[in-house]
Amino acid sequence: MNKPENTIQYTILLSFIFGLMIFISCGDDQKNSHKANQSQPHLGSRTSKILEIDGLRFKDLNRDGQLDPYEDWRLKAQERSSNLVGLLSLEQKAGLMLISTTRMKNEASFGRGGNNDSVTSGFNETDMSSDINFFTRKPLGATMVSSAGTTKDVNQYFKRHFILRANVSVDSMAKWANRLQALCEEGEFGIPATIASNPRNHISSDASVGLSLGKTPFTAFPGELGLASMRDPKLVRAFADISRQEWRATGINKGYMYMADLATEPRWQRVEGTFGEDANLAAAVIREVVLGFQGDSLHSGSVALTTKHFPGGGSAEGGQDPHFDWGKKEVYPGGMFENNLIPFKAAIDAGTSSIMPYYSYPAGTDYEEVGFAFNKRILQGILRKRLGFRGIINSDTGPIEMMPWGVEELSIVDRYKKALEAGVNLFSGTADPELLIETLKTYPDLMPLVDDSVHKILVEKFQLGLFENSYVDEDASRHIKKPEFQKTADLALRKSIVLLRNKKNILPLKAKTKVYFETYLERGKSSPFTIFSTEDSQWDIEFVDNSDDADVNILWLIPKGKSLFQSDGSPLHVNLSDNGIDVARVNKMTAQKPTVLVLNYTNPWAIDEIYTDDSKNIQGVLATFGTTPEAILDIVTGKFNPSGKMPFTTPISDEEAQNQKSDVPGYMEGPSYGLFHFDEGLSF
Known part of the structure; x- marks a missing residue:
């Protein structure tokens, strides 16, 4: 029998040999990947040095003088993401798993000081109460949700996902987005920002922060119900493509939209954001919307979409919405739960990058009566396994602290744990990652789920081309409303x-x-x-x-x-x-x-x-x-x-x-x- 120390040495030797084989294999894969993508992309850089290798140029994002796999645009997004995940600390991973509202300087989208007429492209650097006061009357968790100043968000909390709700000039948006990306580029790994928004290209009579914006500088099309009433798939695709171009020109690269929910409950206050009551019509429209914003697959000109609210919020009890305790039940008196899944399947087949579960929970079914963000059978059994979704599961704003329906008795830490185990990858509405970090330290066996989440999140950024160039042309952004865009919108109206x-x-x-x-x-x-x-x-x-x-x-x-x-x-x-x-x-x-x-x-x-x-x-x-x-x-x-x-x-x-x-x-x-x-x- 071998002595224990000999066994350990033997194990180490085998591990070394196995690691060497993986290294050689990865080298072969890397060579093959190089052959697959040799087209030099445009590099946008404010602080990163440029490496020149074999006549090609790369950004040295971590400033080590070497070309790391995650910096190599010739590699596949999955390979680059895997490399970067392995370099990040627990705290950096936690920061990447949060997305919350950020404000421009003097911006007043939450009604607290400021005036949108005096907004500048600077950052709001003061701590402020954010989504909590808007989306609900009081917190149900142990802590208040807060939004940090932008610099603190980026440098101390390692956040790289932001929701922009400001309705300001395209010039201000473009300048602000570039400043944010420059701040992110200065970070340890140069990870760029994902900037998300609610819809901006519709005429709406009921615009609200968190739902959609009203009159904006963007080309105005009919509301979502109007897109459905056109019965014109090509025109829907044209709408989405025009919106995509305008958004990317101003620095917005992710959409918190569109709603695949069905308008089966006429009293529901969010019917305006749907594509109507018929599942097949909604499926046909949302397919064109996803393809118009994203393309056949995500690329450097795409806007990544977040389809919501899985598995459908349109059958709310009494029409009440689950932003509030009195609207937390999703009911199915007609036994038509499955009907709600049809538009989501269409969005998934079209390649939607993210899906957002709603706050509500299924009442009177055999599913656990907990909010969909905590519902493992819904997210893993239906969304992942049955519908085949492989993208990011992005919670709605605030299920941990504000709308934790069905898990009110759990601590914040245990709510995070349950949501992670259910399948949530990205948490919306929380600025400070402290309690998420505490959760991961309390339950270290959650780290594989965290690594998988961060991997998915980074893959999206790589596919969007943000690591190569996250900046926009500020002068060109002023001319986003083109006459041909307006002509298309006029036809749609x-x-x-x-x-x-x-x-x-x-x-x-x-x-x-x-x-x-x-x-x-x-x-x-x-x-x-x-x-x-x-x-x-x-x-x-x-x-x-x-x-x-x-x-x-x-x-x-x-x-x-x-x-x-x-x-x-x-x-x-x-x-x-x-x-x-x-x-x-x-x-x-x-x-x-x-x-x-x-x-x-x-x-x-x-x-x-x-x-x-x-x-x-x-x-x-x-x-x-x-x-x-x-x-x-x-x-x-x-x-x-x-x-x-x-x-x-x-x-x-x-x-x-x-x-x-x-x-x-x-x-x-x-x-x-x-x-x-x-x-x-x-x-x-």
Whole structure:
């Protein structure tokens, strides 16, 4: 029998031989990889020295004078990531697993000081309460969530993922992004920043921080429901490609979007961000969106997408949202859980880079009643194993400290542990990695999961080309809104409009018709409406300033419910009088004149307070989903033939909406449920 010390020496010798074989094999793989990619990329550098090897140039990101595998752009992203993971400390890995909001200097997106008109491209360097005050009323964990100053985030916390919610000029964004990337490049390994954003290219009447932005400097397309109503896959792809170009030009390289959730619960306050109630339609749209933003695979011009909210948040109990305790249950009274997975499968097949599980938990099923970020059977059994997703699982903002539904009794450390074991790779909403670090030190057996997470996170950065060049041309960014982009958007704005009723062929309006065009504004304005009038001769009609002088009224109603973050748990309704519309005024006007009623849908509104199919004077009805008055006028005057189709069914009354099954599409609720039906839409 060998002595113990001889056994140890023998083991060491075998390990050395095995390691040498791997080294030789890796060398062969490296040579093969070199042969596979010899095209010199453009290198953007502020502080890294450039190495020249065999006539090629590389960034010496860790400043050691040598070409490390992770610095070698000829290697595959997986090889480069594996090398870099092995160089990082526990603290650096923890920092890479966090993403939280960061603010530009003087920026006021969270309503705390500052003014967006005075925003500069500098950093906000003061500690501040961030997502916690916006997304929920109070923390449920042992600590408050805070957002550190940008420099502290990068240098002390080793963070390299940031959510930019500022709505400022493209020039300010580009300069700020470049400053952030320069700060990151100065770090030990020169790891670049991922800069994420919510949607910025839509006309929205219900924009909120954390959901979507309203009017921005980017080219404006219809809302997500409008993209679905177009029924035009090529135009959806064009929208996504244009948005991609504009985002990358300003330094944004990741999208916290789009929603694959189904609009099966008409009261849900996030219906506006969906692609409608039909799983197959939503799947078709989100496929084109992913391919338009990312391409067939991630590359240096892509915007990496985060598809949300797995496995679907559209069947929320009572329509209440799980940002709050009273909305934490996802219910399936119609037994249609599986229906929610169809759009996610399409996004996965198209290559979506990340998927975000929601805060809610499945109620009344055989799955564990814990939030989806903690739900191992959902994330591992369905998302990874059944649907084959291999990308990043990115939690929504704050399930650890703020919305830990189903695991409220666990400590913060044990919540991290449960989420890691469930499969979360990237945690959103937390700035300080201290408790994640404590978790990893308390449970060292979690480190393989951490290494796998960091590997996935770095692969995305390598694929996006950020290690080679994370900078943007600040001068070029000022010219992102190109005329050809606007032309495409204008087409989409018109194709998204749905003609629902056209009694007596009132549309298109006859030449010289006198038109009074009234548009309702947001809830809370001193005046509830505005009159659209123009001297522009592009429409052969005459605009008048009051209804008495008109031949036809055009009333564009823009219902607007209580903001998501004003939720108090009280019942939600979809009738017009509870959502900002002066029903008495509308009825008075429509009783006097032939009327074209235009309704902007952010939810499937019930409009029986002002309209039924027996209404005499309301002769034309159109649906919009975020568009312009000019687009509406092109439809009603016949300059553009309407072609849109409804993305959901609207309930015939609020009572029907209260009694429907939350997971069942409106078109399956029965013949007495709907007024305007899914896929309905007329042309001239």
